[in-house]
Amino acid sequence: MPTIALLIASNCFMTIAWYWHLKGGEDKALPLVIVISWAIAFFEYCLAVPANRIGYLHGWTGGQLKVTQEVITLAVFTIFAIVVLKEPLTWRHAGAFGCLVGAAAFMFAGR
Template sequence: MTNLWFPLCLLVVSNCFMTLAWYGHLKFLHHAPVWQAILFGWLIALLEYAFMVPANRFLNEQGWSLGQMKITQEVITLLVFVPFMLWLFKQPFKLDYLWAGLCLLGAVFFVFRSQIMSA
């Protein structure tokens, strides 16, 4: 389990950059031309990839399937995005975000079910 902390931390950092690349221009460049927003996003996305690629390679070497990696990524995305949305964009929290998170936890269970049941 300790071997998993490193790639999971890489995924969290990657998601911070991804969220900023996808949505940061709405906060910081909302009056800028769209080409500047695209350039802003692509430059930040380069940093995202610098963390995402090694994380996925590590998890793949640990025997994770693509489905397991993707579902884990989605859970981390929600864990990063909701605080980003609440703090930076001052969006109200909705109980629906909690329900969405519970659905993702169900997805985690199903993609890891064979490992959970055999442990």
């Protein structure tokens, strides 16, 4: 589904925009980091806006789009945290992900 694919791609850009500077960007001035992050985030918006419009036009509610986006965000961030930030997964990650998947299931129940 194009909505899911676009949301995954947009979340990859947003995760990078928000967190890239935590490893390797510490030496850059904060105003420069902000400008670079905004430049990266531009591409996130170029994908997220169409994703939400397409999803909405195909019958998704705003709530369904938001909860789905949050599940994707956590999944993308988990991969980023492991690969880039070198942070280990803990039971808290699994619990948070499970709660969001449950929230998504509630949003789509009965449709």
